Amino acid sequence: MPYENIIVTIEDSIGLIQLNRPKVLNALNAAVMRELGQAFDEFEANDAVRCIVIYGNERAFSAGADIDAMKTATPVEMLQRDWVAQWDRPRRMKKPVIAAVSGYALGGGCELAMACDIIIASETAQFGQPEINIGVIPGAGGTQRLPRAIGKARAMEMILTGKFMKADEAERRGLVARVVPVESYLEEAKALAREIASKPPIAVQFAKECVNKVYELPLGEGLEYERRHFYFLFSTEDQREGMEAFLAKRKPQWKGK
Numbered sequence: 001m002p003y004e005n006i007i008v009t010i011e012d013s014i015g016l017i018q019l020n021r022p023k024v025l026n027a028l029n030a031a032v033m034r035e036l037g038q039a040f041d042e043f044e045a046n047d048a049v050r051c052i053v054i055y056g057n058e059r060a061f062s063a064g065a066d067i068d069a070m071k072t073a074t075p076v077e078m079l080q081r082d083w084v085a086q087w088d089r090p091r092r093m094k095k096p097v098i099a100a101v102s103g104y105a106l107g108g109g110c111e112l113a114m115a116c117d118i119i120i121a122s123e124t125a126q127f128g129q130p131e132i133n134i135g136v137i138p139g140a141g142g143t144q145r146l147p148r149a150i151g152k153a154r155a156m157e158m159i160l161t162g163k164f165m166k167a168d169e170a171e172r173r174g175l176v177a178r179v180v181p182v183e184s185y186l187e188e189a190k191a192l193a194r195e196i197a198s199k200p201p202i203a204v205q206f207a208k209e210c211v212n213k214v215y216e217l218p219l220g221e222g223l224e225y226e227r228r229h230f231y232f233l234f235s236t237e238d239q240r241e242g243m244e245a246f247l248a249k250r251k252p253q254w255k256g257k
């Protein structure tokens, strides 16, 4: 289906989603989130797509939920629309999702990036949860994911003051995997996506699921969850192929089976 607020393309085995409302710094409204959900569904169903990259433009990944679209909403309207629930979609994807962030990633934009599996940031990236300055709080995961990513004290400071964090600090504190020059941030994210796409798909899916369980399970249960997935991989053709190829000193051919 045609998209109006995002640009969806496929490059080799990489699914690309560009947020495309540049006039409002890629503010996220219900239509964007609906289209994002459709694009994720499309990529999840397409076996040729192995990894996804979501990005905005140099000035803004996204400046957050669309304030204009929310300003007169009642609680019941917000509840009935429930578009904020869409923000969690990247985490629920089986395939890995990389956020390539340049410029502003604020409010719902920061939350969308944090819902992805890896953030690659340009040196101009700025992260923040400035909702406090417009009379609300982060509603799409910010109060939960930011403290897990950078620790409670700094997250609390950011959420209570609305101040932004620059890329170098975000890297130091573990919010982003890597900071790269602005000219190459998208290419770096695509290169990382291509590398992940070249790995055995079922193992990639299980690895993503297991790492995400860190946030949900106590250690003992997490270790058991990981162990069962590790054992289960011994039923795949890719496990045989990977181990045989290693011992034969040749490159493995993955089948995703």
Ligand code: CAA
Pocket: 023, 024, 025, 027, 028, 063, 064, 065, 066, 067, 068, 084, 104, 106, 107, 108, 109, 111, 130, 131, 134, 137, 138, 139, 140, 142
């Ligand atoms: N929603 C709607 N429109 C937005 C927007 C947003 N979140 N962010 C920016 N825009 C619009 C501006 O209104 C402006 O539109 P006009 O040209 O029509 O006036 C345009 O984008 C450019 O923005 P600015 O002129 O403000 O650009 P700037 O360079 O001076 O400032 C900025 C950039 C610091 C990012 C500033 O735009 C800003 O503070 N934006 C709002 C950030 C914010 O509060 N985000 C949280 C939203 S609430 C949320 O996300 C809730 C949740 O958890 C789900």
